Amino acid sequence: xxxxxxxxxxxxxxxxxxxxxxxxxxxxxxxxxxxxxxxxxxxxxxxxxxxxxxxxxxxxxxxxxxxxxxxxxxxxxxxxxxxxxxxxxxxxxxxxxxxxxxxxxxxxxxxxxxxxxxxxxxxxxxxxxxxxxxxxxxxxxxxxxxxxxxxxxxxxxxxxxxxxxxxxxxxxxxxxxxxxxxxxxxxxxxxxxxxxxxxxxxxxxxxx
Amino acid sequence: xxxxxxxxxxxxxxxxxxxxxxxxxxxxxxxxxxxxxxxxxxxxxxxxxxxxxxxxxxxxxxxxxxxxxxxxxxxxxxxxxxxxxxxxxxxxxxxxxxxxxxxxxxxxxxxxxxxxxxxxxxx
Numbered sequence: 001x002x003x004x005x006x007x008x009x010x011x012x013x014x015x016x017x018x019x020x021x022x023x024x025x026x027x028x029x030x031x032x033x034x035x036x037x038x039x040x041x042x043x044x045x046x047x048x049x050x051x052x053x054x055x056x057x058x059x060x061x062x063x064x065x066x067x068x069x070x071x072x073x074x075x076x077x078x079x080x081x082x083x084x085x086x087x088x089x090x091x092x093x094x095x096x097x098x099x100x101x102x103x104x105x106x107x108x109x110x111x112x113x114x115x116x117x118x119x120x121x122x123x124x125x126x127x128x129x130x131x132x133x134x135x136x137x138x139x140x141x142x143x144x145x146x147x148x149x150x151x152x153x154x155x156x157x158x159x160x161x162x163x164x165x166x167x168x169x170x171x172x173x174x175x176x177x178x179x180x181x182x183x184x185x186x187x188x189x190x191x192x193x194x195x196x197x198x199x200x201x202x203x204x205x206x207x208x
Numbered sequence: 209x210x211x212x213x214x215x216x217x218x219x220x221x222x223x224x225x226x227x228x229x230x231x232x233x234x235x236x237x238x239x240x241x242x243x244x245x246x247x248x249x250x251x252x253x254x255x256x257x258x259x260x261x262x263x264x265x266x267x268x269x270x271x272x273x274x275x276x277x278x279x280x281x282x283x284x285x286x287x288x289x290x291x292x293x294x295x296x297x298x299x300x301x302x303x304x305x306x307x308x309x310x311x312x313x314x315x316x317x318x319x320x321x322x323x324x325x326x327x328x329x330x331x
Contacts (some may be wrong), residue, residue, distance in 0.1 A: 019252075024244035025236035032240070034227035038220065051247050058251050062258070080228065088220040095216035135215035142222065159218040188229050191222050 014070035015061070023076050027054060031083050042134070044091050057082035072167050081164065095135060138194065145190045151175075151183040152190065275321045287316045294323050301326075 028050055035046050046053075057079045060066040068078045139156070146152040151173075158169050170180050236244075279287070288308045295301065301323065308316060 019248065021241070021245045021248050024248050025241045026231065028240045028244045029234055029236045030224075030228045030231035033231050033234075034224045037223045037227055041223070051243060054244075055247060055251065062255060080224070084220060084224045087224075088217050091220050092213040092216045095212040135212070135219040139215055139218055139222075156218060156222075159221050160214050162214075162217065164221050184225070187222075188225060191226050 011068060011070060015068075015075065018070075018075035019058075024054065027076050027079055030080060034084070035087070038087065038091065041138075042091060042094070044087075044094050046087075053083050053086065054079065056086065073165070077166075084164075142190060142194050145193060146187075149186060149190075151179075152187045155183055155187055273318070275317050279317050279320055279324075282317070282320075284313050284316060287313075287320050291316070291320055291323065294320075294327070298327070 031050050031053060035050065038044055039046060048056075057066075060082055061068050061078070066078075066082055068075070073081075143153060143156060146156070154173055155169065158172055163169055163172060166180060169175070170177065173180075175183065282290070291308055308319075311319070
């Protein structure tokens, strides 16, 4: 017999209630779609797989690396955000190019080997720069589509500040849950248009 | 944080939002259900082992079995009433048995003794 009024115990109870196979299947489906989208639109390739990414997200919760507040966020949304954050870090690295210089190693290479590596590095830097430009073009297109929709622009601006959590966005923008829902839906509709119509033009702009 | 990194992060967030929106309208495939069920079982097994190890490190205090004379003297109905009163006053306190009616008189008195001892220790 014991009193269970501790944050850790409340978190465990909420975890046990929400950690179901159904929740995992829904999470896996969403993560798979997100990874497919990103692989189709960027040079990033998932090296880990969905199962490993979700497993890691759950372990981060259980070992306390990432703190979950059950009263603020359902488990599925928390785990989805954790996976997104991990993927985002990998893609940010892709966009932020600088690679560790290989000068010491180059000193030991024959001229042909050094020239080959130099070509590969130039190609890699070019593709990183292209990736960074691509993100900028796509987001500029999304903002252009939003036009005078100040609320969608506000949502994107908050994302730029690193704010992705629903409750934090609502607090910063002073939106009700309902207002957030309508803004979010408008942003989704615009992003879907971007998916269909403007992705090719962004890629064309990169090619020129 | 460079502009490139900010753009990349916002881009990923928008793609994840889109994917979540689409996934909400999609039934998980049989393969996804099977894979996630296997993953869930693996995570539950590891978590159970972790909690078991944690309990081994911090064992539950075993209370002495002695029951104070005033509780020994209480009739069954009074013990149940007292337990119900404590349950109302301390809703987060968990009992091994929820249905007092099926418990023996000895178990009922023991449960009341344990509850009062734990509460006294907390004060």
